[in-house]
Amino acid sequence: MEENISNTKTLIPIICIEGATGSGKSNLALKLAKALNTEIISADSRQIYKYLNIGTAKPTQNELAEVKHHLIDLITPEQRYNVGMFIKDSENIIENLCFKKKIPIVCGGSMLYIKSLLNGLSEIPEIPPEIKIKTMEYMKDNNLSACYELIKKIDPKFYSMIYPTDKQRISRALEVWFAYETPITHYWKKNEILKKYEPFRIYIDKERNMLYDKINKRMINMINQGLINEIQSILEMGYQKDDICLNSVGYKEFLDIIISKDYDKLPERIELAAQHTRNYAKRQLTWYRKEHFDVILKEECIETNHVINLFQLWLKNKI
Numbered sequence: 085m086e087e088n089i090s091n092t093k094t095l096i097p098i099i100c101i102e103g104a105t106g107s108g109k110s111n112l113a114l115k116l117a118k119a120l121n122t123e124i125i126s127a128d129s130r131q132i133y134k135y136l137n138i139g140t141a142k143p144t145q146n147e148l149a150e151v152k153h154h155l156i157d158l159i160t161p162e163q164r165y166n167v168g169m170f171i172k173d174s175e176n177i178i179e180n181l182c183f184k185k186k187i188p189i190v191c192g193g194s195m196l197y198i199k200s201l202l203n204g205l206s207e208i209p210e211i212p213p214e215i216k217i218k219t220m221e222y223m224k225d226n227n228l229s230a231c232y233e234l235i236k237k238i239d240p241k242f243y244s245m246i247y248p249t250d251k252q253r254i255s256r257a258l259e260v261w262f263a264y265e266t267p268i269t270h271y272w273k274k275n276e277i278l279k280k281y282e283p284f285r286i287y288i289d290k291e292r293n294m295l296y297d298k299i300n301k302r303m304i305n306m307i308n309q310g311l312i313n314e315i316q317s318i319l320e321m322g323y324q325k326d327d328i329c330l331n332s333v334g335y336k337e338f339l340d341i342i343i344s345k346d347y348d349k350l351p352e353r354i355e356l357a358a359q360h361t362r363n364y365a366k367r368q369l370t371w372y373r374k375e376h377f378d379v380i381l382k383e384e385c386i387e388t389n390h391v392i393n394l395f396q397l398w399l400k401n402k403i
Contacts, residue, residue, distance in 0.1 A: 095282035096182055097399055100198055101191040102375075103288035104368040105361060106299045108383040110143060112288065113191035114151055115388045120187055123152040125174055127192025127201070129247075130332060132158040132165050135318050138311045139334040141302070161318060161329045164252065167200045174201055175280070190283075195371050196245040196253075199272075202283055206271040208260060215263040219255055222262075231258060239267035244371040247364065249331045284398050286391065287377040292369065296362050303358040306334070312350075316342055333360045 099116065101109045113124050126132070130140040134157045143153055154177045159165055174190070181188045190198060223231055231254050236243040238261050246253045260268045290298070315330070315338055323330065325339045337357040341349045379394055 095402075096178060096188075096280060097282045097284065097402065098178060098188045098190055099395065100202070100283045100285045101189065101288070102195075102198060102285065102372065102377070103193065104290065104295055104365040104372070105141075105193050106295055106302055106365065107288040107290040108386070109191050109193065109288055110141070110147075112286070112381075112386055112388075112391070113189050114143070114147055116391060117151040117189050119388055119392055120189075122186040122189055123154065123177075123181060125177055125188055125190045126153055126155045127170070127174075127190050127194050127197040128156075129165070129194040129197060130329060131156050131192075133329045134158075134160050135314070135321070136161070136329055136335070138306050138309050138314050141306075161323045161327045164328065166252070167196055168205065170197050171201055171205065178281070193368060194245075195368065196242075199245070202281060203272055203279065208268070208271045209264065211259045211263050215259055218262055219259045222258065223251075223255060228254065231255075234258070239269055241269045242267060244367045247332055249333065249336060250328075251331070252328060282402055284379075284395050285375075285377045286379045286381060287372060287375070288383050288386070289372075289380050290383045295365060295369075299361050299365060300358045303334070303354055303361065307350075307354060312338060312342060315339065319343070333357065333364055 101113050101116075103109050116122075117124050128140065130136060131142050132155055133140070136142070142156060147153075148156070155170070155173060158173075178188045190201065192198065226234075228251060229248065232243070232248045235246075235254055235257050239257055242253075242257055257268045260266060260271075311334075315335060318330065319325070319339075319342065325331065325336075325343070330336065330339065334357050337353045337360065338350075341347060341353055378398055379391065381391070
């Protein structure tokens, strides 16, 4: 394996494990990382937050001890993190892993993060101050859901890659549109010369009904594991319900009943959180259908050795 890495001519080989939420990405990444003696870069826009453990399906302490994970528990809930920061952090980690002759494994369901890491981001022209004010006023006059639906019309590609509660990215996309009447994805780099990595892309294609069933069960399991206590604890630390991390799927649905202590509504909120998660998974599935993958796997029949053999064969053909 070490010889293959050192002989790669131009682009750095990395493994990307992708798939909808609940499809089994983390489990496969853990197995591959142990088998290849390497480390995992999390491409999850919520696992970067400290204290958000259960609701983000963060790796357990045992799993974190087994394999080194990067970009988990990176910032506190009131802080912001964006795709540019992810690219910069990931590039530094990948460089260090390559120096140690290890194949980086990038794993996560934040499509925007992985897409941008592989293809890069172009510079967007500066947004005039009056456009920023216009965007702020527009978002005050229209609820976030309506703004998200506008993104669907003007930039369906970007729409499919972000959460409906992602106020920061919705605002950014609107700014670009109001300024230049151009989708933000128009500015993404498409020139192969600009790419730094040669990705071996693995997609876990779990059958939709089975995926939805797993999402429903996982939400109940999160409640049983103590999700309500986790949210309560975060609020007691002084963090606000409008903080980006708490205003996301699997957290936002429970905030008002926790604050009001109206736990009679818990069953309906569990179903609502599961529904929102299924909706997000549906958007992920739509996005992934348009992408190219080197290997497509069914979660129920994944054999680690088989995946490793496919990767080694792919790597030999790249050098």
